[in-house]
Amino acid sequence: MPAMTLQDLRPLFHRSIKVALIVGPVLTLINQWEAVSTFQRPDMLKVALTFMVPFCVSFSSGYSMRKSVTQQMDSAQAQIADLRAEVRKATHEASEARRALAVFTHAAAPQAEQNR
Numbered sequence: 001m002p003a004m005t006l007q008d009l010r011p012l013f014h015r016s017i018k019v020a021l022i023v024g025p026v027l028t029l030i031n032q033w034e035a036v037s038t039f040q041r042p043d044m045l046k047v048a049l050t051f052m053v054p055f056c057v058s059f060s061s062g063y064s065m066r067k068s069v070t071q072q073m074d075s076a077q078a079q080i081a082d083l084r085a086e087v088r089k090a091t092h093e094a095s096e097a098r099r100a101l102a103v104f105t106h107a108a109a110p111q112a113e114q115n116r
Helices: 006-031 033-037 044-115
Strands: none
Touching: 006 033, 006 044
């Protein structure tokens, strides 16, 4: 399985940012409600971490899913290649059997004429 490149991870990164921008404010309000409701400045480190949690969860789950799908696709492609090889082998064997039957039929025809 080839390693994922930065180009492969770009859509995942953008999606994770969107998730953080949607979930982060909600979690910030929940976790910093006392400071927000009294118009005090919330702890900015906690706010930053509150935004990082949904980003990291989204990114890691998306990465794991993409890796799993890639492995399944690689496995399926290997199975397809194996099946194609089996079909080629069976086609070759059927062709050989037809040739042998033609040779046998051709060889048996003069003998049948002689026996009449």
